[in-house]
Amino acid sequence: MVVGERGATVSAKHFDPEGVLARLTRERPGTAQALADLIRDDPEGARLTERILAHDPSTPKPQRFIVHSAADALKPQPPIDWIVERLFSAGSVAVVFGDGGSKKTYSMLDMSVCVAGGLHWLDFPTTQSAALFVDEESGNRRLSRRIAETLRGHCVNEDSPPPLHYITLSRLNICDPADVAELHNLIAETGARLVVIDSWIATAQGVENENDSVKVQAVFNLLRLVAEDTQTAIVLIDHANKANGYRGSTAKKGAVDMMLLVESKKDSPNVDFSTEKTRDTEPFNFSAVAHFADGRFFLAASEPSGSSRWARHRNTFCATSPNTSGRLSSPSWQGQMFAVMHRRGGRCTRWQSWAG
Structure with missing residues (x-):
């Protein structure tokens, strides 16, 4: 009692x-x-x-x-702390989406290599920093091959590779606070300031219905806390719907700082990017050409698909011997077309192509 x-x-x-x-x-x-x-x-x-x-x-x-x-x-x-200028900033959360075969994963791998190496990505300056690629779709064998192709495409010194880290098929669940805490620890461990997660649908395991705005918003709230606390740009790769728009609830678009659409036909090297939402800049579009040759891959900036500049970029590839000006140059398979890779400190900084 x-x-x-x-x-x-x-x-x-x-x-x-x-x-x-x-x-x-x-x-x-x-x-x-x-x-x-x-x-x-x-x-x-x-x-x-x-x-x-x-x-x-x-x-x-x-x-x-x-x-x-x-x-x-x-x-x-203070000015915006850009990881990739005009696109992804420190403490931000973004979604990059596109149809299957649109080269969205290759594009984000190319960007990750450029950030890790301190190179321009296309025409965008980057802040050199460690990058982390979280893969839940490709698997170790396929992703390792793609990363190696991209590193060689940018002529990275294999004896001193840039700080690009990746994990594959680790069953990350971004709906689980404990898993998100583990992601936070991994970011701190690697020092990454760019984190790419491939993909939303493979990691948002607690979202049974993508139109459930409450659950979708809750996931982005967790990721926002990690991005802010680590001052990292977190980029989620997502699949487009049948209408080539973003999938699921409008909460997804409302929660992010940048939403970027990637479009490319499977049989074309042209890649077009459109900012569907941006908080820190005016909306804009840009384009690139994907180069695959001799076990190498890289993206080069170009005019939008259908422009005459596309012909000036096709079939170029990374050369392996410097000329007297300190640049690497190589004729393309088109005879009178040439590609020049500008170097700074022993690394590629950008590609320049033209018809001779």
Whole structure:
């Protein structure tokens, strides 16, 4: 039995310790600390003490909200910390989507290699930093081959490769807070500032219905916390729907900082990119040409599909011997077409092609 109000007794099973503690701290200040002192030698003392002190109004509580003012906003703000200029910034979450065969995975591998090597990706400057590719679709053999092709396509020194890391088929579940915490730890371990996850559908295992806006938003909330805390750009590769739009709930588009559509026909090297949503820049489009030759792959910037500039880029490939100007050059298979790879510090910086 427990003594209740005015000396009455109540059954222990009806005893409300939370209510008693709340009333004691309200009506008899200091009682909570006295109770804590009394039970400090009890085997459950530590746990009970925490519960009692939680009801003590004098116990300081951490402030949940950080309130900013207009004066704070008017102070000089730091510039956007771009990982890939105009596209992906530190602390951002993005979706890159496209139909099957649109070269979206190859495009993101090419970008990852460029970030890790400190190279321009197409016409976009990058901030050299470690990159992490999280694969749940290709598997180790296929992904390793693709990464090797891309590294060789950018003439990376195989004795000193850039800090590009990858994991494959690890069953990452971005709906599970414990798995997202593991992802956070992996980012910290590798120092990655660009993380590409392939793909949304393969890792969002708790989203049975992609039109469920509550669940979709909850997943992006988790990823946002990781991106902000690590100052990493997190990019999710996603599949397009039958209408070549993004799949599922509008919450997906609402939650991201950048949504990028990738389009390419299976039998064409042309790759077109469209910013379906962007928070930090005006919407824009850009294009590239995919080069596959001799176990190498790279993307080169180009005009949109159908322009005359496309003919100036096809069939170029990475050369292996420097000329007297310190650049690498090679004739293409077209005889009068030439490709020149500009180098800086022993690495490729960009490709330039023209018809002779």
